[in-house]
Amino acid sequence: xxxxxxxxxxxxxxxxxxxxxxxxxxxxxxxxxxxxxxxxxxxxxxxxxxxxxxxxxxxxxxxxxxxxxxxxxxxxxxxxxxxxxxxxxxxxxxxxxxxxxxxxxxxxxxxxxxxxxxxxxxxxxxxxxxxxxxxxxxxxxxxxxxxxxxxxxxxxxxxxxxxxxxxxxxxxxxxxxxxxxxxxxxxxxxxxxxxxxxxxxxxxxxxxxxxxxxxxxxxxxxxxxxxxxxxxxxxxxxxxxxxxxxxxxxxxxxxxxxxxxxxxxxxxxxxxxxxxxxxxxxxxxxxxxxxxxxxxxxxxxxxxxxxxxxxxxxxxxxxxxxxxxxxxxxxxxxxxxxxxxxxxxxxxxxxxxxxxxxxxxxxxxxxxxxxxxxxxxxxxxxxxxxxxxxxxxxxxxxxxxxxxxxxxxxxxxxxxxxxxxxxxxxxxxxxxxxxxxxxxxxxxxxxxxxxxxxxxxxxxx
Numbered sequence: 001x002x003x004x005x006x007x008x009x010x011x012x013x014x015x016x017x018x019x020x021x022x023x024x025x026x027x028x029x030x031x032x033x034x035x036x037x038x039x040x041x042x043x044x045x046x047x048x049x050x051x052x053x054x055x056x057x058x059x060x061x062x063x064x065x066x067x068x069x070x071x072x073x074x075x076x077x078x079x080x081x082x083x084x085x086x087x088x089x090x091x092x093x094x095x096x097x098x099x100x101x102x103x104x105x106x107x108x109x110x111x112x113x114x115x116x117x118x119x120x121x122x123x124x125x126x127x128x129x130x131x132x133x134x135x136x137x138x139x140x141x142x143x144x145x146x147x148x149x150x151x152x153x154x155x156x157x158x159x160x161x162x163x164x165x166x167x168x169x170x171x172x173x174x175x176x177x178x179x180x181x182x183x184x185x186x187x188x189x190x191x192x193x194x195x196x197x198x199x200x201x202x203x204x205x206x207x208x209x210x211x212x213x214x215x216x217x218x219x220x221x222x223x224x225x226x227x228x229x230x231x232x233x234x235x236x237x238x239x240x241x242x243x244x245x246x247x248x249x250x251x252x253x254x255x256x257x258x259x260x261x262x263x264x265x266x267x268x269x270x271x272x273x274x275x276x277x278x279x280x281x282x283x284x285x286x287x288x289x290x291x292x293x294x295x296x297x298x299x300x301x302x303x304x305x306x307x308x309x310x311x312x313x314x315x316x317x318x319x320x321x322x323x324x325x326x327x328x329x330x331x332x333x334x335x336x337x338x339x340x341x342x343x344x345x346x347x348x349x350x351x352x353x354x355x356x357x358x359x360x361x362x363x364x365x366x367x368x369x370x371x372x373x374x375x376x377x378x379x380x381x382x383x384x385x386x387x388x389x390x391x392x393x394x395x396x397x398x399x400x401x402x403x404x405x406x407x408x409x410x411x412x413x414x415x416x417x418x419x420x421x422x423x424x425x426x427x428x429x430x431x432x433x434x435x436x437x438x439x440x441x442x443x444x445x446x447x448x449x450x451x452x453x454x455x456x457x458x459x460x461x
Contacts, residue, residue, distance in 0.1 A: 027122040027146035027188035028224040028258040030069065035260065035294040039067045040285065040324040042296050044313040045126065047073025047098030049090070054099050055112045057310045062121045064314055066321030069295070070117060072144075073098045074127035074135060080159065081131045097307065101125065102134050106141035113142065122146060124190070130155040130166040132173040140180035147177070148190035148226075150213035152372060152381075156388040157197050163376055163390040167369040174220035186224050189217045190262060194229035194245070196383050199268030200397050200436055202405040203232060203241035204353025204415065205383065211248045211358055214259070216368050224258040226295065231266045231284045233440055234403040237350065242291035244351040252358065263293035265320075269441045270303040276444035277301040281316060285323035289331065296320055304441075353415050357381065360414040379412030398428050399436045 034041045044061055048054045058070045075098035077086040086103040089096055101109060117123040124146040125139045132149060139147060155166035174189065181187040193209030206229060214225040227245045232238055245261050253259060265284040271277045278301055288296045300308040300316040308316070360380050364371035375381040379392035386393065394411025398418075406418040408428045 026184075026186040026224060026258070027069070027124060028186065028226070028260060030119070030122050031226075031260050031294050032258070034067050038328050040288055040296055040321070040328070041069055041294060042066050042285075042298055042317045042320045042324070043069045043124070044071055044298060044300075044317060045073055046071045046310070046313055047075065047126070049075060049094070049096035049098065049100055051099075051104060051108055051112045053310075055116065057313070058112070058116050058123065060310050060314050061317065062116055064317045064321070066317045068121070068317055070121060070123035072101065072123060072125045072139075074125065074129070075100045078102050078135065079128045081129065081134070083134060101138045101142070106138065109138070109142035113144070117144070124148065124188075128154055128158055130158065130161040131169050133169065133176060136173050136177050137180065140177065145181045145185040146188040146190075148192055148228075150189075150191045150193050150209075151216060151369065152209055152376075153192035153196055153213060156383060156386050156391055160389060163388075164373050167373060170216070171220050171369055174217050174222050178221035178223075186258070187222060188224040188226070188258075189214075189222045190226040191217070191228055194227065194241075195264055195267055197386060199230075199232065199266070199440075200405065201384055202353070202397050202407055203229070203237060203244075203350050205357060205381070205413075206230070207241050207244050207248065207350060207354035208357035208361075209381070210245060211252060211354070212361055212368070212372065214249065214257075215252055216372070218254050218257055219368055223256065225253070226260050226262045228262050228264060229293070230264040231287060232268075233399060233405055233436075235283070235287055237404045238287055239291040240348040240350040241354075242287075242293050244348065244354050246292060247351060248354060248358065260294040261292065262295040262297060263288045263291075264297045265299040266440055267299075269438050270299065271441045271444040272304045273445045274301040276441070276446075277303065278319060280440070280444045281320055282323035285320040286327040289324050289327040296324070356414045380414060382411050382413055396428050398432060399439060403439070 031041050046057045048057060061068050061070050075086060075096035077089065078100050083102045086100040090100055090103045113123060123144055125135065125144055126148055127135050129135055151167040151170035155161055155163055177187045191210045191213035193213040194206045196206060196209060210227040210229065214227050217225050227249055229241050229245060242261055242263060249259050263284060265281055271280055281298060285296060298316045298320045300312040302308040302312050361371050361375045364374045376390050379394055382392040382395040384395045384397045392411055394409060395413060396409040397405055398408045400406050407415065408417060410417045
């Protein structure tokens, strides 16, 4: 039931009177139909090594009182390309931290999906791999069409694979996915670029990385993409980022590209109390609706302690859906289909900064893969606090007194650092870094009297 007693209709009801040009089995088409109906699609991060348990999780996700898509999150062995270890674990009945799609046969994975996945409930494979070729082959053999990642976002945070190697791997994977998914399926790729390291990266860089990866996908044969952004420390700044993604996608992606924006519930240090975690999840759902994201990746109240159960995932999906429904009712128009030019009344700071990054990379050459490598080699793109050898490591961020993420140091990037009122560089201390890392968890775990969420951010010093 929806708040107020009305029924939250099931995904099967997402029909709007005409054929979808993306085809009946399109992941992007499903999300677009939901958005036109004014509904936010919610999605868990769910993966179990046991096929029976994985099927139970997918069935529960589909039956939730929400508009949902399913997830097959892949295990760590498969993610790093150790397929032999994944097969050994399956043979020995070991429990892994995800679904080993390359170790299970295509027939077994099809059996997991049979009668559950389909046009009314698309399923996405999530994996974290800088070597995704085998995963793409396995998901396509099982009849799936959607996955996510990217040459930068699934390289820099996750290991030491050289960026040049990841770029080549992802170019081949895009082309392979486009080749292996037959019509009427339309392969879909989501950029993870808006989620680099989960927190403390000013949003202009995240928006630019997500846009650049989506553009990379289209140049390698993918016609349906989603652009990501992870909820951060300030709702107004986050809303600017989501709107900037829409606007930049309209400006830079090929006009016939099917696209939408996906928001991630906060990925940094999570509240430890159930109440705090629930409040943060609800805030992310409201942000998604108010800023115009069409899909939300949820987190559960158990995130700070352990891997969540199917029941906890289900509760998170329904909580987010209820919060989104309330937020949608307060909007002047129902459909979650934002105007790409709507940016809050002008060129926002996030939009201007993101566009500066995008243009600086595109100025490095027509070959986008090579331009990305050059950008990181020269420090034109530089993710703060990222330890990968191919990241320059000269950028630093901080939280200002209003809770917005800003640049303390920018190295060789095409944006200036933020300075103190006297024009001096903004200091960043170890205490300030720790306070910033825990700021969101602390704010939601210790609300002010009356249940209000404290909005003040810690000082950078």
